[in-house]
Amino acid sequence: MSSAANFDPVNVTRILFEGFPTFAIVLFYLAGVGAMAAFAWGVYVQVRKYRRGKPVGGPIDLRERVGAMVRVVLSHRTIARRDPAAGRAHRFIFYGFAGLFLGTATVTVDYDITARFLGFHFWNGNFYLFFKLAMNLAGLSLVGGLIYMMVRRGWIKPPKLDYTRPDRKPGDPDYDRSGYRREDWAFLWSLVLIGITGFVLSGLRLVWLQDRAVVWDTRWWSPVAALLAEIMRGAGLSAPAAYVLRTGLWWVHGALALTFIALIPYTKVKHIFTASGSLLMRDPLAAQRLPKVEADAPRAGYKTITDFTWKHLLNLDACTKCGRCHEACPARAVGAPLSPRDVILSLREFANEALEKNTLPDEVKLDVHGKDIGQVFMETVWSCRTCMACVEICPVAVEHVPIIVQLRRNLVEDGNMEPQVQKTLQAIHKNGNSFNESKRKRAAWTKSLPFPVKDARKEPVDLLWFVGDYASFDPRNQRVTQAFATLLHDTEVDFGLLFEGEANAGNDVRRVGEEGLYEVLATQNIATLGTSQFRRIVTTDPHSYNTIRNEYPDFGGHFEIEHYTSLVARMLAEGRLRPKRKLGYRVTFHDPCHLGRFNKGYDAPRQIIEALGCELVEMKRSRDNSFCCGAGGGRIWMNDPVGQEKPSQNRMKEAASIEGLEVFVVCCPKDLTMFEDALKTSGYEGRFVVRELIELIAESLVDVNDDAPPADDIRVTADA
Known part of the structure; x- marks a missing residue:
């Protein structure tokens, strides 16, 4: 490579708009302003859409969240999980795109700000040469990653990228999702063409200016462009012909780039911003700690699209259709009419149709429940196991489970649930357990033990055992419960129970969507625990463990609790x-x-x-x-x-x-x-x-x- 020292540093640069008449430059700037105006309008429409949602309750500490978001975005760890090949390709695309964006911004600052208004030109000399090398590598990274993604979609075809809907039948008006496939391919092709035309333009410029030593002798600082220039020259392309081709291709490249910018808020490309925003607002306990229903709320849960918080509306737009939640969902795996991805996409389509208009439709047309286009079926909502597989694997922090529970809350409020669920909820309300047994029978399993079990409401204990419904009433599980009680007794652990004072912890009641009953159960258990004397809680029921640990604090119940496996593992380690x-x-x-x-x-x-x-x-x-x-x-x-x-x-x-x-x-x-x-x-x-x-x-x-x-x-x- 030649050194910039062989030339006047001012001349080791690229002259923007070289060979273009003034009217062409003015036309380009007008097109650029138009693209930015279209972009700005699109951003306004999206922000207005989010503002039509409900506020997010509670304070938001953005300082900690910004750092977490930046780490996730830069590392791509959530994208690479369980799909390292896609993660690597996306890193190539992301860092290539980011490098080219920063490069374009650098040129704009030099040409339109420092040089024009400050008389200071820094895009030359050694800086320019290293800049050229960096831009070539960034472009190569971008194109390489995009080509792999094309191969992935066109030939590898992983099942999770199949947009077939399990919640619709062929022939339904919103069954066909081929539009998403076309959008995916348009996104890939537009970026690939922008990258490739950029390389070809650089190669054509080298051929056109091959007699200019300051250009030709530094060509290998742009290795891809230089290689293309050598091929073009070898094929007999002359400098005048290169100039003509370069002029035409310049407009094609510029039109592609400006159109891409203009369409960002209206297409899949906006995930660049919405995914980052979703990660910024990520709640690490989103599914573990569901939100309370405010006392002054006109109704429970989500009935209309305007009941959604702005954060959940942002989640809908953050979805990249990657299919990881679709692949992980146990309900979808066994043929239930549920795919977390399709719930999110349906709600996104509904939100775009209803909330991007200048005037909101009437409330009937805002209802997200039903069988019409874009609505979520009741069967779909009730198919969810709230297992959190979708939330846990989502690379952009979409909160599928909290959204589905909010949909359930409204269905429960309106009585739209299976009779067996309603019967169970009534039993829990009446007797405090899902088996509809008398409260007095909750600790009946202790009667056959050869030792007494303390009542923690009446005497202090070191360890309070919150047993749970199934461990208390189910005959098969009672044998396990008795075995654990024996283990605690034989190892001289000072433990006790709440006996009939214990009620269903409410974890599954809350995830069914019966928030009112959950709050009754939580308040009752917290009050009983508050009058008992113990140092910490143990439970053999992970469902009780989750809600007491993560949700009871919202109701004033702050307790040290662990699952029995942690207790036993520690006892084994300590001998x-x-x-x-x-x-x-x-x-x-x-x-x-x-x-x-x-x-x-x-x-x-x-x-x-x-x-x-x-x-x-x-x-x-x-x-x-x-x-x-x-x-x-x-x-x-x-x-x-x-x-x-x-x-x-x-x-x-x-x-x-x-x-x-x-x-x-x-x-x-x-x-x-x-x-x-x-x-x-x-x-x-x-x-x-x-x-x-x-x-x-x-x-x-x-x-x-x-x-x-x-x-x-x-x-x-x-x-x-």
């Missing part, structure tokens, strides 16, 4: 609990949604399994990618369609693929119920067994040489 024998089973472990994704409780159960001497074989979908049992969001109180696969059956199929599997381990009462039933109905009974981790712990505490074998209800055998 307070010592297994008497290694079990030696080949096991797999299912991460409960409310312990795993909701509260990051991945390690403690695995530490216990290891301490018990079991061989753990992970399923493909584990930890943050764990599949849902299907019980969450109140679905355990609803009947699944006859003949349709259940999420729990789908999970059994996955576990059955593990060679030599003996035990499918769970640590949630609802998981035990769902998976034991699925083991029978899916045809795998006899190949392996489903056991609560507590049962394995209890078995490990029985010495192999003891005369008395472990009880049948907590013993696992390979041929069970």
